[in-house]
Amino acid sequence: MFNKLITYITHKKIFTPQDNILLAVSGGIDSVVLTDLFAQIKSHGQVAIAHCNFQLRGVASEEDEEFVKQLAQHYGIPCFVTRFDTYTLAQAQKGSIQMIARNLRYAWFEQLRTKEGYHYLATAHHQNDMVETVLLNLVRGTGIAGLHGIKVKQGHIIRPMLFASREEIEAYAQEKGLKWCEDASNQDNKYYRNRLRNEVIPVLKTMNPNLEKTLEQSVEKISAVERFFEAEVQHIETTLMTSTTETVFLDLKKLEPIDEKLIILYHILKKFGFSYIQTQDILAGITGESGKQFLSPTYVLVKDRNKLVITPARVEEVTEKLLLTSLQQNAKQLYTPLQLQLERKTVTTHFKLPKDPCIACLDWDKLKLPLKIRPWQQGDWFKPLGMNQRKKLSDFLIDQKIPINLKQKVMVVVSDQEIVWVVGYRLDNRYKLTKDTKEILLMSLPTSTQ
Template structure:
């Protein structure tokens, strides 16, 4: 009975991929394999399904010989599967010390940045990690302990940019049963047995009690997460609608009518969500709300990047001068990647041989007529009053209206950047090139600009 149940994971795996449309049969997927139980099962499911894939492994050298043995194991696994193998060694401990963050956080940033680079350079359509239902539950509990909103209660998403989680539907017990019944071999990470880490304490001490209270905990979790996701989407739509109703963009910043704000239900919560993309923490909202309710004229509140001024009739949100003026000027064609922010790089390339060249249908790639580009180029945040001619359209429109029409979230629209050639915006990065720089039949060479996002 157990054998039939756990063999069904193959069918569930394929059904989940099809239902969520994670990738197509022709796509080549980069599998992130540590050598542990979950990632080895993921690789086996990809192999038996006949999908195209490669395997990537990161050695952080944190456990001495054990880390090297993990690398050798995954290399041998890739050879057995007959697929490409990618490996690297990354200094997680050193970066953690330099940036004052945990080793786990540094390792996460480093490995996802490397995975993204591999995918770009080798044509992988997506990057697959082996997160499953137990991981989702652990992440929700960690977020709950730290303090979170609806988004944090959704746990680990099925898809996040280029990252996909094809084992999201399964639990650890089912994965383990499948591995044993198919006689798979995997590596055990000795650190998983230690209660030194918060996640392990939850896994070993808290979750067993929750499962005892509700044996169907992980099954009900999927329904709960789906409901929370729907609620979060509805909340996002309502937050966007009410923001657009009372927010007014002016050269000095964004003006929020205090009277209109007070007329909104749960206005303090709305304010906290609206200001989150500007770097404000939830704990800062109480004193700001008091200034709104009372006579707080002239009071200022700051995040790392922005300021909120309590004017007589408005709250005025503006960037701190150092951030508002941040821009990168390229006097000539760069030879390597250009780091634009903590979140992405730009890579520039001149395409001179146009025979057979196809413009990729990817919003993170802009192909521009190189002869129409005037240097220097300026890379900066978009500003109120910026206008451009979106590719395929005849007339100009404001960047703000374009992002609104594209239903871009509040967070993403405030962090959008542009590439400016001369006085004209050549590319609203990640969204649309300007039609005036489009590639035509008369184009002799192409300036290809590609955005690479760091760690999702």
């Protein structure tokens, strides 16, 4: 089995002999075999054990911790141990004890790995774990990503024993006379994984005794297909999408000729938190009228003519804020949230009026300080540049064909309650430059933020 391990590590390029490896050791048979195998590897890197005591099984948890400490001492390798009051944390967070324990475990492993200078964390997952994971994903509902099971290498986490079945691990432990701890909770079929392991998989193995090996080959094929599919989705995404700092636009005209639009669109939108069911609704609605909104936990998507417009959901209400109280001649000031640069300049014969809507040039002498900035409101009006009559800001935004979710982000700069600039869109005509203008307030917004 040791030779198989070395071959697997080399073939999969899991780590190098110079890497320091932290072993996640519970004390069960899988992690004990992992420890024994790694203790035999001749390398220049260091090996250490990390053990979590979740204090969920009373005396048994204490015995497991002591066993792991003795195991580390037997092999002469460092051992790190931590304890969690898992039950109390699970009650406070109102979550699954298993999920809370998993999150605690991996968070501590990563903290320890970084602090102590280990390149990778090795876990003792094997082929049977792979089978269970794939079946669980199928039962719960999954896409192609759920069918690749457990990855051999994922970031700083490695699973060097995925080549071995549980039967091979048990045979090795018996042959070497290894001792380990038995976790009675592994027989409790109230957990889905245990029910699969103890009831479902034995039935499947009567149909295919080589289930683990067969699934391993299937997973390799599925992983290859997944890599190809992801590359294709990435290519399509670059043709469909454009973005600014906070806004993503998806071109529906370019989506139209693409085959399997639903699955492609889902894989693009899931990074924004939209589900498969929502994607079905979004796709069904793209031929309808503009303005329909879809919400994920973190984003808002709006169908706007020939585009899908995606913006972050507003977490907190933006209120009126002070923008400018004073500014010396030829001085600059930055309003950080919008990266809005303000500059007071003297008019010269060389000055050229910019045509960029993200730049506003206002007559300094017409302004009344302090200037403030706030979200636009229903009832707001101004006199758009080039017009002498009032226009409701709501009507102006409609004329500009601004999607609903971008309307919510529109800000205005006000002077003595009068709007002087609809930020990024239009200056107020009353504050434009004239032949009599001596000084300018130049406000510039990075184009990418509009």
